[in-house]
Amino acid sequence: MTSRGSTNESPRPPGRPVDATLGPAIIEAVLDELAEGGYARLTTASVAKRAGVSTATLYRRWPTKRDLLLAAAQQVADSETHDIDTGSLDGDLRELLTRKQLPMAGKAGATLIALLAESRHDPELAELINTGVITPMHAHLTTMLNRAITRGEAPPTATPTTATRLLGGLVLAQAAFTPQANGPLATPNINTDVALLRTAFTTQPE
Structure with a gap:
């Protein structure tokens, strides 16, 4: 049973949302890491360090290495x-x-x-x-x-x-x-x- 005033919206994940202005810097860091070491050496920690953000910030939007790769692929496509x-x-x-x-x-x-x-x-x-x-x-x-x-x-x-x-x-x-x-x-x-x-x-x- 739902209370009055409830909605069907999904609850927001815990923590602060990722600053939208950080997205391009993070994707650029992914591209740089791929260019220098390939996918095998790509890590979320190395991307976070290059982009100047915390790994926690990175995980809120791209929780896995594969998510980062898909984001980079989308950048190439765009x-x-x-x-x-x-x-x-x-x-x-x-x-x-x-x-x-x-x-x-x-x-x-x-x-x-x-x-x-x-x-x-x-x-x-x-x-x-x-x-x-x-x-x-x-x-x-x-x-x-x-x-x-x-x-x-x-x-x-x-x-x-x-x-x-x-x-x-x-x-x-x-x-x-x-x-x-x-x-x-x-x-x-x-x-x-x-x-x-x-x-x-x-x-x-x-």
């Missing part, structure tokens, strides 16, 4: 490239590659590698990456392709599926090979990559 329209297919592809590949030289690349590795064992994380990263990337390429078809730069039967897979591979290659700064694969060749994506876009499906 940073997905917005619509690009330069007026030509080559221009669109060049701008897209610049926005996606070059950041992979920093902690974004290390974070992506860590997230993808862990997603093989975590269906929820895999789904978050799929819906937050892969699906938007496919949608961006679909929009580019439709414009290219309208301009006569691609055949009406062209599809973005192969280009999406290729773009994902190019982005991952940049993330994986960047640490070998003096290696032949460390620096992307934008012109070559644009040509590859254009071919993937404009080749008639068999």
Whole structure:
């Protein structure tokens, strides 16, 4: 039996709520820790220390290491490239590659590698990456392709599926090979990559 004036709202967890302004600093600390040591060495204590907060503050919002990883994945997903329209297919592809590949030289690349590795064992994380990263990337390429078809730069039967897979591979290659700064694969060749994506876009499906 419930008393008068009661509501169906869930009781607030004990303790003070997490200061909303601390969220970005904590997620940034997660990304830094992932970039430096990968998921295996990520700990809530190290994140709290880097963010300058107590572990109690951290636990109130992200009680487990996995929760921190999901939050980092959401950050990567939220940073997905917005619509690009330069007026030509080559221009669109060049701008897209610049926005996606070059950041992979920093902690974004290390974070992506860590997230993808862990997603093989975590269906929820895999789904978050799929819906937050892969699906938007496919949608961006679909929009580019439709414009290219309208301009006569691609055949009406062209599809973005192969280009999406290729773009994902190019982005991952940049993330994986960047640490070998003096290696032949460390620096992307934008012109070559644009040509590859254009071919993937404009080749008639068999």
